[in-house]
Amino acid sequence: MSFYRDVQSAVVRALAAETINSAGGCDFEPKVQAAKQKGEIVGKEAAFLVDCMVFSRLHKNLAAHHWRALVAKYSTHAGRKHAAIGELVKQFQSPAPERFRHCAIVTWAMPRLAGVEGKRSTSVLPAGWYDMDNWSDEPRPIKTQERWRRDIRKSLEGMVDQALVEVQHMLDDEGLLVSAVA
Template identity: 75%
Template structure:
């Protein structure tokens, strides 16, 4: 099985962690069960590959790159929040720390389309997306926009670098589909 692109590989690998009811990539029982029936194929094979990719990415990527991918793409709530907290501490900005934290959180949990953004359980209350709530002291809107833009630029650059590293790793394993659509 190959992935369409590096983002789909990362998303599937990070989602594999939340697929089992016990949490984590517990592929071994599924593999053992599939072996009893014969060759590992279908969903079990795809799940096994997703878990393998998760492990390879986690081991091969730098902690900063891993944090950025988890904060942006993970569906595991606790790991996503931990990554957001770590990113908040690592981002350098002249903005107040509360502003930085809110900028990172809203970058990692963007408002989704739909009625009040309610397409997902991972949506923040509407007040989180209003920059005026991100600081106790008033700051000009242009300053707030510049701070937010610069913070997001740093975070997006980190994700882009992580995806390039992941692409290189997955290409060496021949897991990315190279055919043009």
């Protein structure tokens, strides 16, 4: 059985399993069938199968807004990540204008990485995305923009934290956390 060292790594691995599963030839079913023919499912195939099952369980059992927050923050599947961001933008309440909310959510989900200019990562946005002055057509005081961005990010992180608590309960119930074994 595969165990996760913490809740966040479980979420990252489960969400990455979808990307691995959707890549050509990486479907887990043939791997599981081949491993079954050899006997017990062990090693990488067993870990991958657990990751896929955790993905399914989280997708099915988490509240929609929690699922979207986790996918927006942690997924490496570009299509799912963008769809989750779009749903968050539609449902997010803030006094900030829509375009500002959209940019704040996108840059939260795809933060600027130190020393990275989009050359090694597909999850890095062009530099202009991170400039708050580009987030609205109307000039706004910088303090107002900072407050809007801070409040939006704080709310999104709160959603992620709530989702991680729910995930921890699920993983504890299944005995999949290392701390649950110790």
